[in-house]
Amino acid sequence: MFRGLLKLAPVQGGVHPSANKARSSALHVSAAPIPPKLFLPLLQHAGAAAIPIVKVGERVLKGQLIALAPSELSAPVHASSSGTVVAITDVCAAHPSGFNAPAIVIETDGQDQWLPKAEASDAFQEDAMVLANRVAEAGIVGMGGAIFPAAVKLKQGAKHEIKTLLVNGSECEPYLSCDDRLMREKAEDIIEGARLIRHILKAFRVVIAIEDNKHEAIAAMKAAAEAYGMVEVEVVPTRYPMGSAKQLIQEITGREVPAGARSTSVGVLVHNVGTVYAIFQALTQGRPLISRIVTVAGGCVSRPKNIEALVGTPIEELFKACGGLTEEPARLLLGGPMMGIALTSTAVPIIKGATGVLALSKSEVQQDQASPCIRCASCVDVCPMGLMPLDMAALIKAENAEAAVDYGLADCILCGSCSYVCPSHLPLVQYFRYAKDKQAEKREAAKKLDLTVTMSLAKQKRLEQEKARKTAEKAAKRASKKRRPSRRRGSESAVLQEAPQEQKTAQETTQTAVEHKEQELIS
Amino acid sequence: MSQANCSSQLLDKHCGPYAHSGSSVRKHMWQVCLALTPCTLFSLYLFGWPAIFLFFCTCLSALLFEALCLYMRKDPLVRVMDGSALLCAWILALTLPPWAPWWLGVGGAFFAIVVGKQLYGGLGQNIFNPAMLARTALLITFPMQMTTWVEPTPIVLSSSPDFFSALLISFSSATNIDAYSGATALGSLKTALSMGQNVEQGLAELYQPLYAFIGWSSGSMGESSELLILLGAVYLLWQRIISWEIPVAMLLGLFVFTQLSHILDGEHYAAASFHLFSGGVVLAAFFIATDPVSSPSSSLGRIVFGLGCALLIFIIRNWGSFPEAVAFAVLIMNAFNPLIERYLRPRIYGRLANKEALPNLASFELAQKLKRPKS
Numbered sequence: 073m074f075r076g077l078l079k080l081a082p083v084q085g086g087v088h089p090s091a092n093k094a095r096s097s098a099l100h101v102s103a104a105p106i107p108p109k110l111f112l113p114l115l116q117h118a119g120a121a122a123i124p125i126v127k128v129g130e131r132v133l134k135g136q137l138i139a140l141a142p143s144e145l146s147a148p149v150h151a152s153s154s155g156t157v158v159a160i161t162d163v164c165a166a167h168p169s170g171f172n173a174p175a176i177v178i179e180t181d182g183q184d185q186w187l188p189k190a191e192a193s194d195a196f197q198e199d200a201m202v203l204a205n206r207v208a209e210a211g212i213v214g215m216g217g218a219i220f221p222a223a224v225k226l227k228q229g230a231k232h233e234i235k236t237l238l239v240n241g242s243e244c245e246p247y248l249s250c251d252d253r254l255m256r257e258k259a260e261d262i263i264e265g266a267r268l269i270r271h272i273l274k275a276f277r278v279v280i281a282i283e284d285n286k287h288e289a290i291a292a293m294k295a296a297a298e299a300y301g302m303v304e305v306e307v308v309p310t311r312y313p314m315g316s317a318k319q320l321i322q323e324i325t326g327r328e329v330p331a332g333a334r335s336t337s338v339g340v341l342v343h344n345v346g347t348v349y350a351i352f353q354a355l356t357q358g359r360p361l362i363s364r365i366v367t368v369a370g371g372c373v374s375r376p377k378n379i380e381a382l383v384g385t386p387i388e389e390l391f392k393a394c395g396g397l398t399e400e401p402a403r404l405l406l407g408g409p410m411m412g413i414a415l416t417s418t419a420v421p422i423i424k425g426a427t428g429v430l431a432l433s434k435s436e437v438q439q440d441q442a443s444p445c446i447r448c449a450s451c452v453d454v455c456p457m458g459l460m461p462l463d464m465a466a467l468i469k470a471e472n473a474e475a476a477v478d479y480g481l482a483d484c485i486l487c488g489s490c491s492y493v494c495p496s497h498l499p500l501v502q503y504f505r506y507a508k509d510k511q512a513e514k515r516e517a518a519k520k521l522d523l524t525v526t527m528s529l530a531k532q533k534r535l536e537q538e539k540a541r542k543t544a545e546k547a548a549k550r551a552s553k554k555r556r557p558s559r560r561r562g563s564e565s566a567v568l569q570e571a572p573q574e575q576k577t578a579q580e581t582t583q584t585a586v587e588h589k590e591q592e593l594i595s
Numbered sequence: 596m597s598q599a600n601c602s603s604q605l606l607d608k609h610c611g612p613y614a615h616s617g618s619s620v621r622k623h624m625w626q627v628c629l630a631l632t633p634c635t636l637f638s639l640y641l642f643g644w645p646a647i648f649l650f651f652c653t654c655l656s657a658l659l660f661e662a663l664c665l666y667m668r669k670d671p672l673v674r675v676m677d678g679s680a681l682l683c684a685w686i687l688a689l690t691l692p693p694w695a696p697w698w699l700g701v702g703g704a705f706f707a708i709v710v711g712k713q714l715y716g717g718l719g720q721n722i723f724n725p726a727m728l729a730r731t732a733l734l735i736t737f738p739m740q741m742t743t744w745v746e747p748t749p750i751v752l753s754s755s756p757d758f759f760s761a762l763l764i765s766f767s768s769a770t771n772i773d774a775y776s777g778a779t780a781l782g783s784l785k786t787a788l789s790m791g792q793n794v795e796q797g798l799a800e801l802y803q804p805l806y807a808f809i810g811w812s813s814g815s816m817g818e819s820s821e822l823l824i825l826l827g828a829v830y831l832l833w834q835r836i837i838s839w840e841i842p843v844a845m846l847l848g849l850f851v852f853t854q855l856s857h858i859l860d861g862e863h864y865a866a867a868s869f870h871l872f873s874g875g876v877v878l879a880a881f882f883i884a885t886d887p888v889s890s891p892s893s894s895l896g897r898i899v900f901g902l903g904c905a906l907l908i909f910i911i912r913n914w915g916s917f918p919e920a921v922a923f924a925v926l927i928m929n930a931f932n933p934l935i936e937r938y939l940r941p942r943i944y945g946r947l948a949n950k951e952a953l954p955n956l957a958s959f960e961l962a963q964k965l966k967r968p969k970s
Contacts, residue, residue, distance in 0.1 A: 084944075329944075333945075463936070480943045494618075497615070
């Protein structure tokens with residue numbers, strides 16, 4: 073009954089920022105020259121950081137595994153060109169605060185020598201889990217910006233029934249055109265990749281969703297998809313944030329992802345086109361994720377274009393490849409202007425999830441002073457999640473994050489539509505990020521406390537039991553004068569039973585923590 | 596974490612989005628002022644120099660009070676030019692009798708800006724619409740001056756007071772303005788009904804729908820020309836400064852209530868067209884009730900707000916002791932606003948209206964749930 077009702081609900085909210093895509097999307101993707109040094113951060117994805125397995129001074133080949141994924145929720149790192157490992161040290165990372173993060177630095181030798189590749193078999197004949205593991209080994213993460221390990225998503229096909237594989241080619245962020253270009257140039261490969269993923273997930277159909285402002289990409293993808301049944305190209309309206317998984321699912325299937333649940337719960341799995349292409353390359357050519365298409369754009373870039381950049385290339389090299397910068401950029405961004413992060417230096421390397429590098433000029437960056445909220449409710453009108461950002465912000469400002477949660481803070485996807493339209497120029501997204509971080513901290517603390525409490529309770533119980541056992545022993549000794557058999561064995565087994573249970577609670581807590589993180593990252 | 600530390604962390608903008616639609620509070624306010632210009636100019640033409648004096652007195656004094664308050668609150672003085680004080684005074688001036696003495700405008704501006712807005716904490720903090728608060732305060736304290744209306748005497752006519760006699764009217768209140776005075780349609784209907792006449796008799800001489808629509812009727816400046824107000828309203832709707840919900844709910848609601856009662860008892864209840872085109876209903880529907888600060892922010896809330904205004908106008912006009920009901924209706928609904936905001940929030944994506952997560956109905960899980968026990 074609910075499904076029937078919800079199907080009628082149209083996608084709400086959204087904004088129409090000016091696209092600014094024409095300049096970069098007109099040119100073919102060009103290859104970036106191999107930089108003299110590659111900086112490969114160990115944490116380029118959601119989850120745990122990779123562990124380096126190479127030594128300083130060691131020669132590595134292109135595609136060679138140089139850092140292992142320590143857990144399921146992680147991704148390995150491969151050398152993106154041949155050369156020598158010169159350092160494993162902290163480098164400037166892709167973070168607004170200019171944080172440093174550990175990375176493997178490779179001095180390239182210019183030979184670009186590949187690691188000998190194994191013969192690739194017909195992937196369609198392989199078992200789903202084998203293929204998913206191969207994707208994990210290739211270090212593939214979500215390339216639309218969420219940078220969630222792709223294999224984890226693929227393995228969900230075994231746990232849930234996936235009806236629809238949704239390939240996200242909507243690319244709603246202004247300036248960015250890397251997915252657009254990719255779809256135009258590699259349409260067949262993407263379709264092949266999508267079919268492979270469908271094979272892994274045992275999904276029913278594949279839908280490729282493209283925003284209606286990308287005519288050529290739509291045409292190319294339609295032509296490539298024609299030959300296959302149940303592979304459809306759907307045109308969705310151009311509206312930010314159409315690229316968000318939840319909005320796209322609603323647009324395509326008419327269903328809403330329940331709060332706190334993943335898209336698999338409505339039988340849909342979403343993958344970005346870039347990810348699909350990377351998966352295709354990994355499964356048919358055995359090529360790990362060592363390069364990606366990056367849009368280099370913004371008013372300060374002389375010749376904006378899309379570049380196939382090696383992961384680890386400093387962004388200044390990309391600017392060089394685009395004819396340099398015409399002026400000092402007012403804002404340097406990794407990603408789009410809506411959800412991207414500001415960079416403090418051009419030394420930051422390209423990571424697997426980098427969709428674009430923008431050097432925005434002064435006229436492109438609005439830096440008005442914030443004025444008081446006039447409750448115009450523009451933010452309410454555009455919120456794609458049906459929230460009331462103005463009230464949430466007011467509550468957070470009053471340090472009342474609990475009440476903000478009641479207003480739906482947890483449902484906020486931080487898309488920035490509210491900040492985009494706010495006439496008072498309030499940094500709304502910043503408030504929400506801040507409050508979400510605070511909430512997460514609080515949750516962590518509460519979890520730790522919980523764990524401590526359960527542990528100490530268990531200890532107390534154990535001590536009591538020991539005490540009881542000792543008294544029982546004494547009683548038994550006393551009694552042994554009369555009778556031989558003791559009850560010692562019985563009480564011992566009770567103690568033994570206690571231990572695994574204790575362990576289990578600890579395990580459960582960590583698992584829920586991981587799951588929680590996963591959810592946040594997906595959204 | 597201390598309060599100061601937190602707010603500095605919050606206000607120092609270090610995260611996106613880095614794109615902006617280009618809207619601003621100033622643009623917002625000035626666009627509303629622009630939308631008000633046609634009907635204001637026509638009204639100034641219609642009521643001549645005294646109206647012009649009153650209008651400028653109100654607006655200028657409001658800007659002065661605003662600057663004073665900002666100075667005392669240590670806010671940047673540039674904010675005087677954000678247009679909010681001007682707009683507030685502008686709307687107040689439009690609801691005053693056009694030939695009211697200067698001190699009525701200045702007093703109103705003081706009440707609107709200082710009491711109605713800044714004492715609450717400045718822009719965006721007030722619960723009530725400041726202009727309506729000021730108008731109501733004036734109506735209660737100076738009922739005589741607030742209900743002395745004049746016939747339209749366009750500035751080009753010789754019967755219209757010239758610049759100097761207008762100065763006398765506005766600034767010394769010395770001249771007897773009875774010669775020009777006339778009653779508003781709503782007022783005369785109220786009087787007629789109270790004397791036992793029926794609606795038709797009450798409206799026979801005074802009310803002509805077409806004249807009222809174009810604006811040739813006595814009343815405050817803002818209630819004169821519905822046509823030009825609608826013109827400005829179309830501009831506001833087109834520019835998305837206001838949303839359709841409040842005006843439509845308010846006008847449609849009033850239409851339904853009045854027309855129904857007229858059909859049921861035509862002797863005592865005037866038709867919908869009369870109620871819609873006399874008094875400040877149209878102005879209020881598009882420019883006053885839609886005041887962002889004191890109106891609801893959700894779509895459903897706005898509809899409820901508009902309907903509430905309509906119902907209150909209908910009740911007060913028909914059974915209340917004041918002929919003009921708009922200001923009261925808007926103020927009363929303003930008081931209900933926090934309640935509406937609390938209970939009529941939009942439905943959150945992925946949640947039911949009661950904020951519980953949507954039921955998980957993936958076919959796989961559903962199939963497992965519905966699996967029939969083998970018998």
